Amino acid sequence: MxxxxxxxxxxxxxxxxxxxxxxxxxxxxxxxxxxxxxxxxxxxxxxxxxxxxxxxxxxxxxxxxxxxxxxxxxxxxxxxxxxxxxxxxxxxxxxxxxxxAGHYVKMVHNAIEYGMMQAIAEGYDLLANGTFKDLDLPTITKLWNHGTIIQSFLLRMAGQALDKSPSLEYLKPFVEDSGEGRWAATEAMEHRIPFVVNTYALHARYISRDKNSLAFRMLAAMRNEFGGHA
Amino acid sequence: MxxxxxxxxxxxxxxxxxxxxxxxxxxxxxxxxxxxxxxxxxxxxxxxxxxxxxxxxxxxxxxxxxxxxxxxxxxxxxxxxxxxxxxxxxxxxxxxxxxxAGHYVKMVHNAIEYGMMQAIAEGYDLLANGTFKDLDLPTITKLWNHGTIIQSFLLRMAGQALDKSPSLEYLKPFVEDSGEGRWAATEAMEHRIPFVVNTYALHARYISRDKNSLAFRMLAAMRNEFGGHA
Amino acid sequence: MxxxxxxxxxxxxxxxxxxxxxxxxxxxxxxxxxxxxxxxxxxxxxxxxxxxxxxxxxxxxxxxxxxxxxxxxxxxxxxxxxxxxxxxxxxxxxxxxxxxAGHYVKMVHNAIEYGMMQAIAEGYDLLANGTFKDLDLPTITKLWNHGTIIQSFLLRMAGQALDKSPSLEYLKPFVEDSGEGRWAATEAMEHRIPFVVNTYALHARYISRDKNSLAFRMLAAMRNEFGGHA
Amino acid sequence: MxxxxxxxxxxxxxxxxxxxxxxxxxxxxxxxxxxxxxxxxxxxxxxxxxxxxxxxxxxxxxxxxxxxxxxxxxxxxxxxxxxxxxxxxxxxxxxxxxxxAGHYVKMVHNAIEYGMMQAIAEGYDLLANGTFKDLDLPTITKLWNHGTIIQSFLLRMAGQALDKSPSLEYLKPFVEDSGEGRWAATEAMEHRIPFVVNTYALHARYISRDKNSLAFRMLAAMRNEFGGHA
Incomplete structure (x- = not known):
């Protein structure tokens, strides 16, 4: 291939x-x-x-x-x-x-994959940084893969990664994407199909890669101008 | 319980x-x-x-x-x-x-569940209503549950539902929610944690239940006023 | 033209x-x-x-x-x-x-317009349907157009519409779009530029037009299967 | 005050x-x-x-x-x-x-402000980083404030900032928020009101402030595990 x-x-x-x-x-x-x-x-x-x-x-x-x-x-x-x-x-x-249809169905599969990954990733942020600070993420992940509604191959992958490093400190907050998520988001728009989380999951990766975002600087700039916020 | x-x-x-x-x-x-x-x-x-x-x-x-x-x-x-x-x-x-922590972890679990469900649901919309109109959704779902990245308990549930009715025509486009998604979204904001797709998945359910949305009518109203769109 | x-x-x-x-x-x-x-x-x-x-x-x-x-x-x-x-x-x-560049800048203008309209429309939903049920929307809109941070041409249009009908009851919750929002969302993806709210504003209109959403029915279907929710 | x-x-x-x-x-x-x-x-x-x-x-x-x-x-x-x-x-x-109601209406005002700012900020990202690389942002902003659908106080603020520095290079991509956006997002959920872009605009600011996002690292981690992506 x-x-x-x-x-x-x-x-x-x-x-x-x-x-x-x-x-x-x-x-x-x-x-x-x-x-x-x-x-x-x-x-x-x-x-x-x-x-x-x-x-x-x-x-x-x-x-x-x-x-x-x-x-x-x-x-x-x-x-x-x-x-x-x-x-x-x-x-x-x-x-x-x-x-x-083979590649079409694979494309949709990948778009779902992006959305599911984003759902999982945000969940771990809440596990690690909310009211509780020292939850045992590897243990929780193993449990989640036995009998819960969210048990899935992707959580198995999350568990493998957490077993290597419970804080994932060896990784940069930088996420690549292949083309398929973008193709799916484009196809959805061509057919006027709402495709919100699977599209956002793609944009989230763009955000992760833009460390000097003009959009964020423009937000700060407007706040400065109207509010004098430093 | x-x-x-x-x-x-x-x-x-x-x-x-x-x-x-x-x-x-x-x-x-x-x-x-x-x-x-x-x-x-x-x-x-x-x-x-x-x-x-x-x-x-x-x-x-x-x-x-x-x-x-x-x-x-x-x-x-x-x-x-x-x-x-x-x-x-x-x-x-x-x-x-x-x-x-028990209920906290369950709350996060449910928020992830909401996000994953939304990712899957949008994917099926694209399968059914994009370029291809007659894809066999039950067959695709069974296949997706064997060896793909998105195999999951939730896709198994999707497959069960599609086996009953491949077009899900017996269902209303109306989705309830329990409180846990909302608790998680609130907790995320309390701790300034980005929680986008899992929050949106909740709002999507609100949208599904509001069949005479004032927001949509206001959008139509503004278009009317500035563009004379009927 | x-x-x-x-x-x-x-x-x-x-x-x-x-x-x-x-x-x-x-x-x-x-x-x-x-x-x-x-x-x-x-x-x-x-x-x-x-x-x-x-x-x-x-x-x-x-x-x-x-x-x-x-x-x-x-x-x-x-x-x-x-x-x-x-x-x-x-x-x-x-x-x-x-x-x-003329049409490019106009395209970006329209994408911003979509996002701003969505921001305003959601705000009116909260004005009308939150804790307070009888706020005087036309009066508030006039006030918002004098000296606030959100004063804008679009709020002026909202005010015109509300003056005709404070509840906008003459309108259907159904919102059309022209092509420019979609072109902008596509262009953003081509250049890997995060474009979240302006893209969502487009998808929101798709949602408004799909009164028998398969995605919503699939969400209900999965809930049924795993939870026996009616 | x-x-x-x-x-x-x-x-x-x-x-x-x-x-x-x-x-x-x-x-x-x-x-x-x-x-x-x-x-x-x-x-x-x-x-x-x-x-x-x-x-x-x-x-x-x-x-x-x-x-x-x-x-x-x-x-x-x-x-x-x-x-x-x-x-x-x-x-x-x-x-x-x-x-x-005074503070309620002000709270909704601020939520709309967040959404409008996000719509504008994303638009400038597309102006600056899409197909055209050298568009004159201050000139475009002045023009947009004369006769367009998006003319607004916030665009006037954007113009003031761009007049100081057309690339906003003096600013960090780091955006604060006051409490009102969060109060509005919470109120919307209490009343099951869809509030997507105004909520996202808040989360975008959280994203801007989290330079070592666990969510992004978890996305990278899952990609590593299933795909061997470096």
């Missing part, structure tokens, strides 16, 4: 030259679904078949098997199931819709 | 009259942690011991065992472990901090 | 055919600035000069004069000042940057 | 001792309206009359006259108008409701 964007595009075009009608190409680069739709149309003209496969799971997936969200037609998917069976965890692959 | 608030308060006072020094009271009403702190102080004066126990799990917890977050001192907790062992799921109880 | 989009594009191309090198075209359709940038490049090849002019003011502007934000080069702007002088209110036009 | 809180409370009690039935006390400390309601009840028992007066205007108000939002009964207000006439700008005072 390649990173989405130019690398995938050039490989896609190279590979396409080598294929004959009836051949199958599986595009698993977590591409923008608009690119996948375009590629599906492109290969269809040449009689080549294609599946787009959104892949989730990260490092854990590499060990325990991935989740694979596949877009395309049923016959092509059926033909390729041995491939997905080999890569995916148990129960972790399926055809989720027509061409493009 | 009783609902938090007046019912719990009156029972608490009744029970307190019957107890002798050294007795133990376990307050498991998912109370506001400020009430728990006050009750801990109250019983301490009388030499009575107390644990506050935040309980999560809902209907599933009733079958599979609850998660119980306990606040209090170590000896009292140790003495009561058989009780928690009987009620909790495997690994699903622990002492999370001093008196009051 | 034409509405942005296809109508403007076809007129632009028609007019372009009639122009000779050195002629000037003023594009005042509140177009997407990407379209303006493209048109500037297009006319430049033909030796034709162009200004893009973002126009604000609505119905009041039609009476009192518009505000006009102009993008282009200094000479062309200087040549056209009599035109802007005739249309704009006193002090209400200027060159704000190179080609495309 | 005193700062709200303990100082006002102790002065209030001192002054109260010196007053006789029929005397009037004007409480102008921008107090929490709950305190004002309590004080109104307190003085009423003693036959003393009271007005609560929320004051806006800051440094500019000190020169041009304040806006004063008064809560209390009509007769007491009528008796005190010469006082308000002397302090307020032209048109800048009125009775806005019963006892407590």
């Amino acid at each position: 390649l990173p989405s964007g130019d690398v995938t595009e050039s490989h896609f075009l190279e590979v396409l030259d080598l294929l004959s009608p009836g051949d199958i190409i599986v595009e698993g680069a977590n591409s923008n679904f608009h690119d996948s739709l375009r590629r599906h149309a492109h290969v269809r003209e040449k009689g080549i078949r294609m599946l787009d496969a959104g892949v989730s799971g990260g490092l854990v997936g590499a060990e325990e098997g991935y989740a694979i969200m596949v877009g395309g037609d049923k016959d092509t998917f059926a033909f390729c199931t041995p491939l997905f069976e080999a890569l995916a965890c148990n129960g972790g692959y399926n055809l989720v819709g027509p061409g493009g | 009783l609902p938090s608030g007046d019912v719990t308060e009156s029972h608490f006072l009744e029970v307190l009259d019957l107890l002798s020094p050294g007795d133990i009271i376990v307050e498991g009403a998912n109370s506001n942690f400020h009430d728990s702190l006050r009750r801990h102080a109250h019983v301490r004066e009388k030499g009575i011991r107390m644990l506050d126990a935040g309980v999560s799990g809902g209907l599933v917890g009733a079958e599979e065992g609850y998660a119980i977050m306990v606040g209090g001192d170590k000896d009292t907790f140790a003495f009561c472990t058989p009780l928690f062992e009987a009620l909790a799921c495997n690994g699903g109880y622990n002492l999370v901090g001093p008196g009051g | 034409l509405p942005s989009g296809d109508v403007t594009e076809s007129h632009f191309l028609e007019v372009l055919d009639l122009l000779s090198p050195g002629d000037i075209i003023v594009e005042g359709a509140n177009s997407n600035f990407h379209d303006s940038l493209r048109r500037h490049a297009h006319v430049r090849e033909k030796g034709i000069r162009m200004l893009d002019a973002g126009v604000s003011g609505g119905l009041v502007g039609a009476e009192e004069g518009y505000a006009i934000m102009v993008g282009g080069d200094k000479d062309t702007f200087a040549f056209c000042t009599p035109l802007f002088e005739a249309l704009a209110c006193n002090g209400g036009y200027n060159l704000v940057g190179p080609g495309g | 005193l700062p709200s809180g303990d100082v006002t409370e102790s002065h209030f009690l001192e002054v109260l001792d010196l007053l006789s039935p029929g005397d009037i006390i004007v409480e102008g400390a921008n107090s929490n309206f709950h305190d004002s309601l309590r004080r109104h009840a307190h003085v009423r028992e003693k036959g003393i009359r009271m007005l609560d007066a929320g004051v806006s205007g800051g440094l500019v108000g000190a020169e041009e006259g304040y806006a004063i939002m008064v809560g209390g009964d009509k007769d007491t207000f009528a008796f005190c108008t010469p006082l308000f006439e002397a302090l307020a700008c032209n048109g800048g005072y009125n009775l806005v409701g019963p006892g407590g």
